[in-house]
């Protein structure tokens with residue numbers, strides 16, 4: 001169907017999406033082409049801006065992320081023009097996009113940065129919540145204030161952060177795996193962290209270096225009106241910091257973990273009553289105290305594949321994301337990755353002419369460095385947005401460009417259970433087969449250091465706590481230094497590794 005509406009001509013650089021990937025891409029294009037107008041089309045009234053960017057080492061970076069009204073970006077870069085509208089169609093043959101009001105915008109080069117949306121276990125069930133943007137996080141907080149028990153499904157970043165932050169509410173955490181946090185850790189690290197969940201009182205915050213999600217100074221009118229089903233930007237580092245994640249009761253953690261199971265069926269209250277099935281009470285801990293009685297009637301019940309059934313006030317589906325490609329697929333023959341993302345080559349170029357993609361929407365399909373992998377993270381969204389702009393500029397100027405250094409080594413700094421966590425390279429021996437060794441150093445309650453070695457070379461590392469090892473290990477992985485002669489000394493805390501290798 002032809003979209004009626006005004007057509008803007010001229011062929012600009014056009015970026016779709018006001019998250020970190022899109023904003024970084026638009027900013028970089030605006031810097032490179034100061035006399036050209038850059039068009040940024042985004043569905044949400046606020047944009048995500050990187051502030052206080054700091055390159056901590058060769059690849060590790062720290063920054064804050066701020067939600068800002070779009071005018072702030074336009075003021076900073078007068079050649080960026082922002083249109084607040086959801087793109088509903090891409091006509092790649094005509095080189096134009098169609099926005100919500102039917103307007104068409106012709107591009108010479110286009111970068112798609114529309115992120116991803118939560119992949120929920122059960123779409124459309126009002127008792128199943130996903131967390132993606134400011135609105136969905138606030139909705140979750142609102143529901144939590146009335147809750148006595150919730151169920152969390154999933155074992156990735158969101159689940160890990162939630163189980164630690166939630167207080168005053170029983171949490172049943174159902175995971176497919178044997179140990180917690182499988183996207184980030186192995187079982188050893190999981191065990192190191194699990195002790196924190198049984199601590200009665202949340203301890204004081206330790207100082208940590210981590211990218212921070214901030215809404216400081218955010219005015220009410222800048223808040224997104226987009227919900228889960230619509231198109232707000234993904235939250236990011238420390239997204240829960242401003243939220244009071246407290247249920248109805250006065251206690252810190254009350255978590256029961258059900259391992260190696262998935263959701264079999266979800267029953268609403270009446271359905272459950274009719275089914276005549278029996279639900280389990282919350283398993284009692286060492287104090288033998290339970291907050292809820294065995295006879296509670298719950299709004300929703302979850303039957304797990306291990307046959308256990310628990311009632312709860314609502315369910316959080318923290319089960320990963322799906323790239324937000326939907327508006328662009330109709331009539332366009334994009335090559336898609338297995339995860340549904342737009343495949344991009346080493347120049348962030350999709351399979352369609354002059355169409356680039358960056359951030360959560362894309363699937364990196366180049367031959368990666370042996371110690372890099374894609375993960376849908378804040379840092380990679382920034383790096384990809386920046387590099388996509390460089391590639392778009394190089395292509396339009398007929399110049400060549402080398403792959404950005406940030407793709408040489410996977411590096412992620414975050415915080416779980418109040419510990420600083422640094423992940424480097426093939427930190428979980430991803431794709432290394434059985435031909436690798438692990439070295440460990442662990443001091444309970446303080447630090448957990450794991451390195452992944454292959455043929456005497458360091459391929460990856462997990463650093464939990466204030467280990468101060470990240471820069472040295474980053475260099476060892478990047479340089480592929482032969483470490484065979486050092487053996488276990490590599491992790492000896494009495495040896496200053498920097499003296500050895502710097």
Ligand SMILES: Cc1cc2nc3c(=O)[nH]c(=O)nc-3n(C[C@H](O)[C@H](O)[C@H](O)COP(=O)(O)OP(=O)(O)OC[C@H]3O[C@@H](n4cnc5c(N)ncnc54)[C@H](O)[C@@H]3O)c2cc1C
Nearest residue numbers: 017018019020021043087115231234235359360376377378
């Ligand atoms: C709860 C939560 C916690 C997280 N914590 C961390 C963390 O601690 N560390 C970390 O590194 N990463 C974290 N992430 C992941 C990180 O937030 C994302 O990887 C990153 O924000 C992706 O950026 P993006 O620019 O690709 O997409 P998004 O930030 O999702 O931005 C997409 C943009 O596209 C716009 N859009 C969507 N559809 C359309 C359309 N049709 N037309 C126009 N515009 C459209 C949206 O409005 C939005 O502005 C977290 C994610 C979540 C959900």
Ligand SMILES: NC(=O)C1=CN([C@@H]2O[C@H](COP(=O)(O)OP(=O)(O)OC[C@H]3O[C@@H](n4cnc5c(N)ncnc54)[C@H](O)[C@@H]3O)[C@@H](O)[C@H]2O)C=CC1
Nearest residue numbers: 153154155156157158159176183262318319320321376414
């Ligand atoms: N600190 C950090 O770095 C954080 C990063 N994030 C990022 O935000 C995005 C969204 O986070 P998550 O939803 O936690 O995704 P995720 O990809 O980190 O984890 C998804 C989890 O859900 C599980 N899962 C998938 N389908 C399931 C099913 N049907 N039943 C049961 N379990 C299932 C997977 O095994 C995996 O454990 C991710 O890209 C994540 O990396 C989120 C929070 C914190």
